[in-house]
Amino acid sequence: MKHPLSKLALLVACFAIVGSMSASAQGTLRIGMTASDIPLTTGQTDQGGEGMRFMGYTVYDGLINWDLSSATKPSDLVLGLATSWGIDPADTSKTKWIFKIREGAKFHDGSEFTAEAAVWNFDKLLKNDVPQYDQRQSAQGKSRIPAVASYKAVDKYTLEIVTKAPDATLPYQLAWIMMSSPAQWEKLGKSWEAFAKTPSGTGPWKLTAFVPRERAELTPNKDYWDKPRVPKLEKLVLLPLPEPNARVAALRAGQVDWIEAPAPDAVKSLTGAGFDIVQNAYPHNWTWHLSRAEGSPWNDIRVRKAANLAIDREGMKELLAGLMIPAEGFMPPGHQWFGNPTFKLKYDPAEAKKLLKEAGFGPDKPLVLKALISPSGSGQMQPLPMNEFIQQNLGEVGIKVEFEVVEWNQMINIWRAGTTDASAKGTQSINFTYFIQDPFTGLVRHLQCNLKAPNGTNWGHYCDPEMDKLFDQVRNTFDPKAQTEVLKAIHEKYVNEALFLMVTHDVNARAMSKKVKGFVQAKNWFQDFSPITMQ
Amino acid sequence: MLLYTLKRILYVTPVALGVSVIVFLLVHIAPGDPLTSIMPIDATAEQQAEMRAAYGFDKPLAVQYGIWLWKVLHADLGNSIATGRPVLADVSRAVGNSLILASVSTLIGFTFGTFFGFVAGYFQNSPLDKIASLLSVIGVSVPHYWLGMVLVIIFSAQLGWLPPTGAGPDGSGNWRPDPEHLRYLILPAITMSVIPMGIISRTVRALVADILAQEFIQALRAKGLSEWGVFKHVVTNAAPTALAVMGLQLGYLLGGSVLVETVFAWPGTGFLLNAAIFQRDLPLLQGTILVLAMFFVFLNLLVDVLQTALDPRIQRS
Numbered sequence: 098m099k100h101p102l103s104k105l106a107l108l109v110a111c112f113a114i115v116g117s118m119s120a121s122a123q124g125t126l127r128i129g130m131t132a133s134d135i136p137l138t139t140g141q142t143d144q145g146g147e148g149m150r151f152m153g154y155t156v157y158d159g160l161i162n163w164d165l166s167s168a169t170k171p172s173d174l175v176l177g178l179a180t181s182w183g184i185d186p187a188d189t190s191k192t193k194w195i196f197k198i199r200e201g202a203k204f205h206d207g208s209e210f211t212a213e214a215a216v217w218n219f220d221k222l223l224k225n226d227v228p229q230y231d232q233r234q235s236a237q238g239k240s241r242i243p244a245v246a247s248y249k250a251v252d253k254y255t256l257e258i259v260t261k262a263p264d265a266t267l268p269y270q271l272a273w274i275m276m277s278s279p280a281q282w283e284k285l286g287k288s289w290e291a292f293a294k295t296p297s298g299t300g301p302w303k304l305t306a307f308v309p310r311e312r313a314e315l316t317p318n319k320d321y322w323d324k325p326r327v328p329k330l331e332k333l334v335l336l337p338l339p340e341p342n343a344r345v346a347a348l349r350a351g352q353v354d355w356i357e358a359p360a361p362d363a364v365k366s367l368t369g370a371g372f373d374i375v376q377n378a379y380p381h382n383w384t385w386h387l388s389r390a391e392g393s394p395w396n397d398i399r400v401r402k403a404a405n406l407a408i409d410r411e412g413m414k415e416l417l418a419g420l421m422i423p424a425e426g427f428m429p430p431g432h433q434w435f436g437n438p439t440f441k442l443k444y445d446p447a448e449a450k451k452l453l454k455e456a457g458f459g460p461d462k463p464l465v466l467k468a469l470i471s472p473s474g475s476g477q478m479q480p481l482p483m484n485e486f487i488q489q490n491l492g493e494v495g496i497k498v499e500f501e502v503v504e505w506n507q508m509i510n511i512w513r514a515g516t517t518d519a520s521a522k523g524t525q526s527i528n529f530t531y532f533i534q535d536p537f538t539g540l541v542r543h544l545q546c547n548l549k550a551p552n553g554t555n556w557g558h559y560c561d562p563e564m565d566k567l568f569d570q571v572r573n574t575f576d577p578k579a580q581t582e583v584l585k586a587i588h589e590k591y592v593n594e595a596l597f598l599m600v601t602h603d604v605n606a607r608a609m610s611k612k613v614k615g616f617v618q619a620k621n622w623f624q625d626f627s628p629i630t631m632q
Numbered sequence: 633m634l635l636y637t638l639k640r641i642l643y644v645t646p647v648a649l650g651v652s653v654i655v656f657l658l659v660h661i662a663p664g665d666p667l668t669s670i671m672p673i674d675a676t677a678e679q680q681a682e683m684r685a686a687y688g689f690d691k692p693l694a695v696q697y698g699i700w701l702w703k704v705l706h707a708d709l710g711n712s713i714a715t716g717r718p719v720l721a722d723v724s725r726a727v728g729n730s731l732i733l734a735s736v737s738t739l740i741g742f743t744f745g746t747f748f749g750f751v752a753g754y755f756q757n758s759p760l761d762k763i764a765s766l767l768s769v770i771g772v773s774v775p776h777y778w779l780g781m782v783l784v785i786i787f788s789a790q791l792g793w794l795p796p797t798g799a800g801p802d803g804s805g806n807w808r809p810d811p812e813h814l815r816y817l818i819l820p821a822i823t824m825s826v827i828p829m830g831i832i833s834r835t836v837r838a839l840v841a842d843i844l845a846q847e848f849i850q851a852l853r854a855k856g857l858s859e860w861g862v863f864k865h866v867v868t869n870a871a872p873t874a875l876a877v878m879g880l881q882l883g884y885l886l887g888g889s890v891l892v893e894t895v896f897a898w899p900g901t902g903f904l905l906n907a908a909i910f911q912r913d914l915p916l917l918q919g920t921i922l923v924l925a926m927f928f929v930f931l932n933l934l935v936d937v938l939q940t941a942l943d944p945r946i947q948r949s
Contacts, residue, residue, distance in 0.1 A: 133907040134715060143670060143714065232686055233716045236670045240679055290716065309717060309725075310907065311803035311899050338797060339907070340894050342781055346796035347897075350788040506668045506912050513677070531673060542674055554674045 123331045124631025126613065129338040129347050129356040135313045138296045138304055139289050140277035141222065141234035145475050146532055146622035147357065149273075151335050154623045155315055156205075157275035157298035160196055160215065160256075161268050163534075165617075165625035168377055171433040172621035174268055178202055178210055178276060178299060179256070182268060184575055191263040191575065192246070196256040202322040205297040208280035212250035217279045219248050229282060231289050241273035243537075265575045269535030301326050301627050302333060312336050326627040329615070333626055348372060348608055354631065355609040361418040361479065367608045376604035377618040378422050378429040380534040383478055385468060385487075385598035386543070388516040388525040389559040394464055395525055400496075401595035403452035406445045407494040408600055413486050417479060420606045424599040426592040427540075428533065429620075434540075436585030438592035442599055449494040464496045468526040474505030476530040478603055484528055487600065515550025516557050526598065527556055532622060536580075540587050541568050544596065564590060633944075637937050644929055651925045652704065656697050659917045666914040670713055687713065700918065709919035714911040719919035722904060727886075727923060729804050730893075730900030733824060734885035736817055741825035741885075742832060742878060745771075749836025749874075756841055764833065771830025777891035780823040784895070787819060794819055797897035804899050820896040824889060828881035835877045839870040872939045879935035886931075887924040 128151070136148030140157055154162065162177035178199050185193040202210040221229045222238040223245070244264040251257050260267055281297035282289070296304050301321045306314035313335040317328035336353060338344045344356040345363045349370060359367060364374055387395035394400050410423030425442050428435050458464040470484045471477055488498045501522050503511065511520045512529050521527070533539035542548055545568050546560040567587045574580040591597070605618065615628045667683050675683075684690045688699065703710055709719035745768070752764035788796035800806070800813040807813055843849065843866050852862050886901075893902035901920055908916040 133903075133910060137715070232683075233670060236667070236675075236679075236683055237672065240672050240675045293716070308803040308805045309715065309722065310903070311798070311805070336798070336897075338897050339910075340897065342784075343797050343895055343897050346781075346784045346789050347798075350784075350792055350796045352788075352795055352797060506665065506910075509668050509673050510665050512673065513675075513680070538674070551677045553676065 123329055124612075125332040125334060126330050126355060126626070126629055126631055127334040127336060127353040129336050129344040129353040131339060131341075131344070131357045132337050133339040134310045134337055135307060135335060137233060137237070138293045138307065138313070139231065139234055140218070140275040140296070140298065141231075141237040141273075142275070143233070143237055150623045152304075152313070153275050154300065155302040155333070155626060156296055156300045156304055157277065158202075158300050159272050159274050159276065160198075161272045163272055163619075163621050163623055165619040165621055165623060167619060168617045170620075171431070172379075172619045173433070174272055177272075178215070185257075191573070192260045194258045194260065194267060195251075196258065198254040198256060199322060200254055202299050203320060204278035204281060204299050205303045205318060206278050206281040206284065208278055208297075210276060210299050211253050212256040213253070214279055215256050215276060216248055216250050218274065218276050219245070221277070222274070228287055229279070233289070238274055242270045244270055262572070264572045265580055266536045266541075266572060269537065272535070301328050310337060326625065328627045329630045330626070345608075348610070351610075354613055355607060357607050359606060359608040361416075361420050364418040364420065364606075364608075372608045372610060373613075374420075374606055374608050375616065375618050376420065376606040377620055378431060378602060379605045379620050379622060380429065380432070380532065380539060381476060381530065381603045381605070381622070382424065382427060382429070382533055382599070383421075383476075383483070383528075383530045383601045383603065384424075384427070385526045385528050385600070386512075386556045387559075387597060388521075389557045390516050393516075393525045393557075394466065395557075397456050398594060399452040399456040400458075400464065401598075402440065403449040403456070403494060404491060404496060404598050405440075405442055405595050406449040406452070407490050407496070408442075408487060408598070409444045409490055410442070410601060411444065412490075413483060413601060416482060416486060420604055421478070422602040422604055424601050426588060427597060427599055428588055429602040433581055434584035434588050436589040438589045440593045440595060442592070446494050453495050458495055460495060465499070466491075466496060466526060467499045467501055467522070467524040468528060469501050469503060469508065469511060469521065469524045470528045471503060471505045471508045474508065474530075476532075476603065477505070477528070478530070478601075480528060483600070487598075512554065512556050513551060515555075518551070529556070530603075534622060536571050536584060540584065540591070541571065544568075544591075559596065633940065636940060640933055640936055644933055647929055648926065651929065652701060652922060653697070655918055655921045655925060656700060657693075659914050659921070660693060662912075666713055666912045668912050700915075704922065709922070710915040712908075712913050712916045714907075714913040714916070719915050722916065723901070723919050723923050725804070726899060726901045726904040726920070729799055729807070729898065730886060730902070732799075732807065733817065733820055733893075733898060733900055734882070736821040737824035737828070737885050738882060739825075740821060741828035741881070744825070745829040745832030746836055746874070748829070748833040750840055752833070752837040753840025753844065761837075765837065768830040768833035768837070771826045771833065773830075774826060776823050776826055776889065777895050779826060780819065780892050780895040783819045783823060799899055820892055820898050823892050823896070824885060828878075828885060831881060832874070832877060836870060836874055839873055840866055843869045868942075872943045875938060875942070876935055879931050883928045883931045886927050 130147060130151060132144045132147050136142040136144040136152040138152055142148030142153045158177045160177055160179040161174050164173050164175040179196040180199050181197045182194060184191050185195050198212050204210060217229060220227045221231050222235045224230055244260040244267050246259045246261040248258045276299060278297035282292050285291035294307055301318050302315040303318050304313060305316045315333040319327060321327045338347055341360040345359060347353045348356045368374060389396055414421050414423055422429055426435055426438055471480055491498050501524050512527060514520050542554050544555055544559045544564055546565050548555040549558045550556050567583060570583045571580060574583050612632045614630045614632050617628060618624065666689060667687065671683060688696060712719055712722060748764040748768055752761040755761050784796040787794045795816050798816055800816050849862060852865060890902040890906050893900045894906045901924060905920050908920060
């Protein structure tokens with residue numbers, strides 16, 4: 098090492114090693130999704146929560162985003178492309194909202210996000226006579242913002258939105274709306290098909306390669322406006338692997354580093370092979386909706402409570418290899434709207450039998466019910482064994498359940514049609530699962546009187562003026578803390594009156610290689626991939 | 633021969649039309665709403681009606697069929713409801729991928745099937761026959777998706793020799809027959825070849841056994857023809873029937889297998905059909921089934937013409 102060139106060579110070698118170490122510390126993360134195709138890439142994604150998770154909040158932003166930074170605290174709304182929002186103080190009708198737009202936020206093509214761009218994006222969903230109207234994005238986005246009546250750009254960085262009626266849930270609705278680049282769309286000959294191949298949003302990731310139904314590659318947007326959320330990885334690769342065994346095989350063979358929704362029966366072998374199962378509570382629930390039409394046995398609160406007390410939720414957890422959270426209410430335990438319900442969802446068959454007896458049912462006069470279930474479906478977890486487990490539990494206390502099994506897409510149509518429609522085939526219950534992330538999708542839509550199916554998704558045709566009054570209060574309470582109190586009161590009523598057969602919550606499980614570092618699983622349907630590195 | 637071929641081509645027209653009617657009606661009989669996949673589950677009745685009108689599903693079935701057929705005749709299979717992409721592009725890409733898989737499966741299945749069939753037929757009731765017959769029975773009986781899973785567990789998950797899913801390290805976009813891409817082909821191709829191998833083996837065995845028992849074979853041998861010469865006669869006589877069976881099997885292979893392609897996430901027609909069924913993507917479903925059905929129609933035509941060329945008696949009958 099005496100020769101000066103040797104020292105130089107050593108120095109170069111050291112730099113090379115350090116350089117390569119830092120590059121490999123970032124790495125490429127390959128994810129096996131449950132979707133059978135790459136979600137729609139133009140802005141408003143399809144494929145439900147998974148679509149928004151991988152192609153919504155990665156490539157795009159909303160005016161308002163979800164806080165995905167913590168695994169322990171409830172996930173709430175945060176500033177996105179808006180730097181502030183609120184009701185115009187001068188507006189007594191409480192329908193005019195003012196949004197201040199973030200200055201300097203840029204799309205991937207370099208153009209700036211402005212209030213005009215936001216208006217252009219609302220038009221793309223709501224006005225079918227404008228050139229940028231996109232039927233597919235409209236189908237996904239229009240129903241997410243039912244409160245919006247009109248909107249305009251007051252100036253370059255101020256947006257005004259007027260709602261049809263006072264509606265304090267507007268910010269939650271807007272968190273669904275992803276902003277695409279008008280400049281990129283213009284540049285690509287005003288074609289959404291071309292835009293789908295080279296999309297441009299303001300999000301932390303850029304879509305750089307896309308093979309339909311096979312793979313999508315995303316690279317970091319180094320100019321992202323939210324500097325702490327600039328991705329640390331070099332590349333994120335998304336692979337559609339709808340078949341659960343194929344996902345597990347791909348993970349075990351090292352073809353992917355992360356799979357969504359491993360089947361419960363694969364959990365033991367995966368953990369045994371050194372993979373991590375990551376899970377957390379999130380706003381999902383697995384219930385039976387109950388018919389409240391005339392003549393339904395569920396109209397009797399004693400029957401509803403008895404059924405809820407008959408379910409052995411811990412037993413079901415064992416059945417699912419631990420991949421569930423036993424329900425303590427309609428919202429998951431620890432949720433910010435949970436409140437303090439007095440009716441406890443414990444396993445108490447004796448009490449259930451007593452309540453049924455009071456309601457006029459017993460061994461000599463069993464209660465006979467029919468329930469709609471599906472063999473599979475988005476968010477349905479393992480519907481057949483889970484429903485058979487419930488059937489057995491209910492049978493033990495004297496509720497005899499017959500199943501009407503229908504395919505998932507047909508089930509969606511029955512859910513939209515409502516309990517009194519002929520398609521429901523005289524059933525009094527439906528096992529239907531969904532997203533419960535905001536006040537409307539979580540609570541209001543299921544039980545508001547004017548949303549009785551087919552006008553809305555109040556499948557069971559429940560109607561209680563007292564509950565409607567609480568829903569109105571939610572819409573008219575603009576102070577977030579006060580609004581949370583109203584939501585707690587609603588949830589307490591949900592549980593205390595046993596308005597659903599509340600069974601469990603999914604845990605958004607994913608299996609991953611130990612090479613994946615830094616992932617924080619938020620209590621949300623969407624996740625942040627920015628802090629992740631590969632070892 | 634030319635007249636016969638032209639006549640057969642002419643027969644294809646009503647068959648193709650019939651196929652198009654069946655394809656169109658079948659997918660409409662299935663329960664579920666075709667627009668389910670593109671609307672949130674809580675879309676209002678008004679929005680659903682709006683979308684139904686926008687996609688033309690509010691029109692009478694006959695009108696929808698007429699519009700679809702007119703487009704098909706202009707080489708336009710419409711756009712996928714779920715993705716918005718042209719169906720023809722998606723189906724073409726998938727057919728290309730299934731062709732790759734089918735070619736290798738055909739090579740494996742037909743070669744081994746014919747070999748086992750001839751061995752079993754020539755050495756009837758010998759241990760060789762029993763082994764060959766056992767292999768063909770296994771080939772026909774084993775559910776191929778199950779076999780696929782077992783192969784994945786052994787060669788991908790346990791041994792880590794071969795990739796379990798996909799068509800290549802960067803998808804099928806730049807597929808080429810290099811070792812890196814061929815590795816992805818081995819497991820699905822073996823899985824796909826098992827059924828045709830079994831069927832062809834059994835068919836060839838029966839044919840060879842039957843031909844060998846006929847008097848003209850005894851006569852040929854009595855005249856002192858070499859065994860190689862006799863073998864050539866057996867092949868010529870077995871070929872038309874074997875070819876017909878192979879044609880059908882080739883059709884099945886080209887159509888892809890929904891189960892095998894799903895197990896291996898191989899982006900062929902089977903994988904596409906699976907996605908289209910689950911998404912209720914009617915244009916994609918109709919387009920894919922139509923293309924596959926037409927494959928069968930044209931393969932049958934080809935086999936008929938080939939059979940006639942090999943055995944002119946077929947033409948006369």
